[in-house]
Amino acid sequence: MTGFPDRRQPNVPQGDRIVLRLSLLLLCLLLASGQALAAPPTQRDWLINLVDGLGWSFGLPDNPQDADYLAVVDGGRRLHIEAEEAIQPEDLVAVKNYRIYGDFSGEGWVSGIARPTTAHLRFLLPIGGRYEIRARLRLPGHRFTIGGQEFTADGGTGFTTVVVAQTELVAGENEIAVTLPANGSLDYLELQAPAYPPIAPPGGWRPDRPLRKADLAATVIKALQLENCLPQAGETVRIEAETASDTGDAEITRITHLGHPSGGAWLRARAGVTRVVLDFTPPAPGVYRLALRGTGKGTVRAELDGRYLTDFDFPPYLQARTWASLYLAGGKHRLEITLPPRGGIDALLLTPLSDRDEDYLRLSGLQTADPPEPADLDRTLELLNSFMLPR
Structure with a gap:
């Protein structure tokens, strides 16, 4: 007799059929579990491991969400x-x-x-x-x-x-x-309180994105505050203080016996404390080494974008002091400077640094696969705990 093959099950006892079905279901679950375990880590996995592994989880609520972890690594205070x-x-x-x-x-x-x-x-x-x-x-x-x-x-x-x-x-x-x-x-x-430099992969955190070894390298360099060691990527840009959007009670002076001003003039406070506002736009988004050139008998306080707060002790003559190496987004930024009596400010110096993936990888020296495996995350945390200063 011709036609379709007979697909009826053989005469298998009911109990054996139940055992067979359960075995097939268990096999499917095991296969699915193996696939899940084999999935590469995401940026969320590394974010959670980073906060927990560095002992920063005290600042999290009982049921933390992505935003809670990001608030910790963002460094804002x-x-x-x-x-x-x-x-x-x-x-x-x-x-x-x-x-x-x-x-x-x-x-x-x-x-x-x-x-x-x-x-x-x-x-x-x-x-x-x-x-x-x-x-x-x-x-x-x-x-x-x-x-x-x-x-x-x-x-x-x-x-x-x-x-x-x-x-x-x-x-x-x-x-x-x-x-x-x-x-x-x-x-x-x-x-x-003064903010810590933010810790983030290139381009910022995208929790659902698969983790790359370049992400690991960048977060290591930022956590160790080593971005200052990235190679220079261009000429230093000077933002002259005399172009400030708000000079307060400071006067524009051209005197040179305290040092030659970079643009021919600089701002100097009179007999009282003076607040100066310097709005500026970096040439392009990227990592910059920031320095401030000034003078003053007393503390000069600088605050960038309402976030990064630093006190400078300048000599009694114009001199540059390195501030930090930070990522500056495109668009306008605001630097507020509080000058002591007779203190002064000449310029803000922005030196662009190369922040390509290969720069972070070369500087970090991490030898990991791409994508990284869970064991790579553990080794990276060991590295950070060995060299990172407590915050």
């Missing part, structure tokens, strides 16, 4: 805490939103009662260290309890921003207890 969002339900305070005491940030501000009362502000700090703590408050007599230490701060009849303290804070959950005087007010707290 500025945190704005709205008082009305951080207080606890049991605190004897009220949240108000009228502006008779001046402008406020967020949705409102915290108001005390007819007698002193304490508000407990709780927050998660991604990166620990020594922070300057500022508060926007009203009325004198506020007391702050921070890490077992007590500080006092006074406001005016309207909202005033004041420096409360400089103190050590740990990464993770923190609480600052603020005892408000009778009818006192608190708008926000702001925590600020």
